Amino acid sequence: MNDGEIAAWHYATRKPVRVTWKNGVVTKIENLNSGSSNAPADSLWIAPALFDVQVNGYGAVDFQRDDFTLDDLLTASRKLREHGCGKFFLTLITADWKQLTARFKRAKEFHAQSPELRASVAGWHIEGPFLSAAPGFHGAHDPKLMLDPTVEKVNELCDIAAGDPLLLTVSPERNGAIAAIKHAVSRGAKVSLGHTNASADVLKQAVDAGATGFTHLGNGCPRELDRHDNILWRVFERPELTVSLIPDKIHVSPALFRLVHRTLPKIFYTTDAMSAAGAGPGKFKLGAMELEVGEDQIVRQPGKTNFAGSALSPIDGVFRAAEMLGVPWQETWKRMAEAPAHFMGLKNEIAAKQPANFCLLHMADQKLERLHTVTPFTTQ
Numbered sequence: 001m002n003d004g005e006i007a008a009w010h011y012a013t014r015k016p017v018r019v020t021w022k023n024g025v026v027t028k029i030e031n032l033n034s035g036s037s038n039a040p041a042d043s044l045w046i047a048p049a050l051f052d053v054q055v056n057g058y059g060a061v062d063f064q065r066d067d068f069t070l071d072d073l074l075t076a077s078r079k080l081r082e083h084g085c086g087k088f089f090l091t092l093i094t095a096d097w098k099q100l101t102a103r104f105k106r107a108k109e110f111h112a113q114s115p116e117l118r119a120s121v122a123g124w125h126i127e128g129p130f131l132s133a134a135p136g137f138h139g140a141h142d143p144k145l146m147l148d149p150t151v152e153k154v155n156e157l158c159d160i161a162a163g164d165p166l167l168l169t170v171s172p173e174r175n176g177a178i179a180a181i182k183h184a185v186s187r188g189a190k191v192s193l194g195h196t197n198a199s200a201d202v203l204k205q206a207v208d209a210g211a212t213g214f215t216h217l218g219n220g221c222p223r224e225l226d227r228h229d230n231i232l233w234r235v236f237e238r239p240e241l242t243v244s245l246i247p248d249k250i251h252v253s254p255a256l257f258r259l260v261h262r263t264l265p266k267i268f269y270t271t272d273a274m275s276a277a278g279a280g281p282g283k284f285k286l287g288a289m290e291l292e293v294g295e296d297q298i299v300r301q302p303g304k305t306n307f308a309g310s311a312l313s314p315i316d317g318v319f320r321a322a323e324m325l326g327v328p329w330q331e332t333w334k335r336m337a338e339a340p341a342h343f344m345g346l347k348n349e350i351a352a353k354q355p356a357n358f359c360l361l362h363m364a365d366q367k368l369e370r371l372h373t374v375t376p377f378t379t380q
Helices: 070-082 097-113 115-120 151-161 177-186 200-209 231-236 254-263 314-325 329-336 338-343
Strands: 004-010 016-022 025-031 044-048 050-055 085-093 121-127 166-170 190-193 242-245 267-269 282-286 289-293 358-364 367-374
Touching: 044 329, 050 070, 050 121, 050 314, 050 329, 050 338, 070 085, 070 097, 070 115, 070 367, 085 097, 085 115, 097 115, 097 121, 097 151, 115 121, 121 151, 151 166, 151 177, 166 177, 177 190, 177 200, 190 200, 200 231, 242 254, 254 314, 267 314, 267 329, 267 338, 314 329, 314 367, 329 338
Parallel strands: 004 044, 050 085, 085 121, 121 166, 166 190, 242 267
Antiparallel strands: 004 016, 016 025, 044 358, 282 289, 358 367
């Protein structure tokens, strides 16, 4: 849909607007009179397409494979679009270093070949192998493959990204991590802390070195924590960090979800989706790991209690977050659309001269009845 025009209620202003776009770019936004004959139906709303900075796979497609194809990435991208996500960061998790960089290079090649992928894959997130190998803190990542970050390895990742937005998740207590964080930031990468049991002092050193985020707070840590001193409390004392949360009611309990919002000023949402997301219950792979997903949408390694990514769809994340917080969906939408893009220094808004990349929501009593995501590659 490269050209079009739609009248709908704007999710942020709660007022009616008419949006016109041509050649895939928004050309005009007009405010409408809610009482006029050209006002939209009360049920139709418009909002920026969702933006997810942590997608490990989607729609039965696993990005952690050596043999994934361009068609696989297109399939995952289109499935994400069906579920409200117009742009995402393709995420690669801990693996053998040569395998990891080879997968990154392969994904970059597909990205260069496909205008559709260039429009949907907004950047790259490397979550590992610079993570804590301690039990609980390594999560589903293989601790045997963890490495200390070095300037050389950071340079290799930045060179592969070749100027594309790049997010690195790092445990700052690893040897050489503070210097590596500082260097990564100097190369233009964003650094988020995660899968870490760093002390308060080390967290401060990481922030001083340029780290600005914390990856999926409440996860990548043991199920049982010291009530007096733990990674949650330490992050609560670092309000300058922008934290991501998985709003599925599973990875973060509703009570903790609400407490984080009361405590920290800068929050955005991510699905941390793996191949089961958008695919239903069953058995799936995340790299070399065999995973099971039940009707409850919990992703686990067979016989283990820890979670291994999520089966959450982006659109469900918005409405589950709203339910946990007891607020209208419009208030949580921005945390899964504009806020993650802003964290990465990018724009994701409905504005003149910006890409036509938005969702049309047909609502009834605050419940979603139908969703349509408009991008230049939407076919209908």
